[in-house]
Amino acid sequence: MTDLLIRRVNVLQLRDERASILADHDIGISGNRINAIEPTGTIDPSGAKKVIDADGQAALPGFINSHAHVAMVLWRGMGEDVNLETWFNDYIWQLEANLEPEDVYWGMQLGLLEMIEAGITAVSDHYWHMDYAARGVEKAGTRALLSQAMFGANGLGQIDETAGFAQRWDGAAGGRIRTILGPHAPYTCDDEFLRASAKKADEIGSGIHIHVAETREQTRASLSRRGQTPIEVLNVCGIFEVPTILAHALGATPSDHEILADAQAPVGIAHCPKTYAKLAMGFNNLVELRALGIAVGLGTDGAVSNNTLDLWEAMRLTALGQKQVTGDAENLTIAQALTIATQESARVYGQAEDLGDIAPGKLADIILVDLSGTHHFPLNSVTASLVYNARAGDVRTVICDGQIIMREREHLTLDKDEIMANISPRMERLRRRENTGNIQTYNP
Numbered sequence: 311m312t313d314l315l316i317r318r319v320n321v322l323q324l325r326d327e328r329a330s331i332l333a334d335h336d337i338g339i340s341g342n343r344i345n346a347i348e349p350t351g352t353i354d355p356s357g358a359k360k361v362i363d364a365d366g367q368a369a370l371p372g373f374i375n376s377h378a379h380v381a382m383v384l385w386r387g388m389g390e391d392v393n394l395e396t397w398f399n400d401y402i403w404q405l406e407a408n409l410e411p412e413d414v415y416w417g418m419q420l421g422l423l424e425m426i427e428a429g430i431t432a433v434s435d436h437y438w439h440m441d442y443a444a445r446g447v448e449k450a451g452t453r454a455l456l457s458q459a460m461f462g463a464n465g466l467g468q469i470d471e472t473a474g475f476a477q478r479w480d481g482a483a484g485g486r487i488r489t490i491l492g493p494h495a496p497y498t499c500d501d502e503f504l505r506a507s508a509k510k511a512d513e514i515g516s517g518i519h520i521h522v523a524e525t526r527e528q529t530r531a532s533l534s535r536r537g538q539t540p541i542e543v544l545n546v547c548g549i550f551e552v553p554t555i556l557a558h559a560l561g562a563t564p565s566d567h568e569i570l571a572d573a574q575a576p577v578g579i580a581h582c583p584k585t586y587a588k589l590a591m592g593f594n595n596l597v598e599l600r601a602l603g604i605a606v607g608l609g610t611d612g613a614v615s616n617n618t619l620d621l622w623e624a625m626r627l628t629a630l631g632q633k634q635v636t637g638d639a640e641n642l643t644i645a646q647a648l649t650i651a652t653q654e655s656a657r658v659y660g661q662a663e664d665l666g667d668i669a670p671g672k673l674a675d676i677i678l679v680d681l682s683g684t685h686h687f688p689l690n691s692v693t694a695s696l697v698y699n700a701r702a703g704d705v706r707t708v709i710c711d712g713q714i715i716m717r718e719r720e721h722l723t724l725d726k727d728e729i730m731a732n733i734s735p736r737m738e739r740l741r742r743r744e745n746t747g748n749i750q751t752y753n754p
């Protein structure tokens with residue numbers, strides 16, 4: 311039985327880092343999974359409950375945002391043209407002192423609106439008041455891997471509290487919500503805290519999502535203070551004994567790369583190139599990391615550094631950035647950029663068997679992208695257009711878990727007017743910065 315049939319679409323296929331397009335195909339969806347991909351004309355549309363005619367559009371797997379602080383969209387445009395230390399100490403950790411739980415509920419929905427419009431169907435979100443974020447995800451119909459952030463200074467008791475959150479919500483919303491523990495970083499959590507976090511993650515069958523080696527300076531500071539790189543610190547604290555998402559790892563050394571490649575549990579790196587470029591953090595060499603088999607996914611980080619939650623930008627900057635880093639225009643190829651944006655982001659997200667690919671048996675997270683715009687014409691290469699020309703606004707329709715959540719740019723789950731009306735009155739309080747109320751100090 312076909313519940314949803316997408317007709318006359320061009321389906322992106324990625325196999326062994328090669329990209330191809332199945333032109334004029336139909337995708338059949340039964341329940342929340344893809345059950346067929348056949349040339350148009352093979353499947354009888356009269357047997358389907360719902361039909362979308364996607365003539366000429368491209369079908370891609372829904373994008374997966376590997377690292378974000380979604381509700382930070384509330385402060386986008388604040389904290390501009392400053393270095394990382396000022397960005398943390400004079401902006402983020404002053405602004406976050408004003409954050410109330412309901413702000414996260416509405417901020418999450420605003421970020422989800424923007425992500426749905428850009429074709430993002432899953433996000434690994436690391437933030438505060440995550441019960442409220444989870445309620446936003448339930449409503450939006452998307453997927454999320456949620457972690458409640460923790461600073462060591464707030465005490466070991468948080469670990470049990472956030473494990474409680476993780477157990478409450480893991481598998482919720484029909485499996486669309488998963489959870490993971492979120493110690494902030496090795497420079498904000500001491501060894502005892504990191505060890506206890508890893509132990510708790512292991513006990514409850516969870517993993518760890520953490521910032522590490524965000525800059526080369528953090529690696530230098532850690533080496534001079536204690537003779538270990540930030541990644542060595544995580545390793546001796548047992549973090550890599552559970553599945554781990556590392557945000558950034560820009561300051562990882564060649565010996566750190568070996569640690570990651572040899573880790574006993576899956577380790578993935580979330581790569582957020584727009585934030586790196588804005589904060590002059592540099593880029594890591596993904597060609598080297600990938601040669602060691604380390605999974606790399608795309609992320610947006612928070613909108614105070616990234617301004618948008620848009621992985622088209624991240625994909626493009628990843629390809630462009632690697633050409634600069636390696637000094638070789640043959641790195642990273644279009645097919646590799648698309649693979650990172652889809653299959654590898656699914657690996658980092660911990661659901662490679664179900665997501666990141668349009669194939670029978672996979673979960674039905676599919677976006678339909680319009681390539682009829684002036685900026686795609688004449689369409690000589692669909693795959694080049696997807697990496698170098700496409701914009702969030704080209705995404706027409708978004709399907710997650712078999713449900714249509716945006717149809718021809720019309721939201722079917724979230725109410726944009728309601729979200730904006732609830733956020734506007736909060737902004738006067740949220741914009742206030744007081745240098746006495748920092749929730750943390752950046753001092754790596």
Ligand SMILES: [Zn+2]
Binds near residue numbers: 377378379521557611
């Ligand atoms: Zn981050």
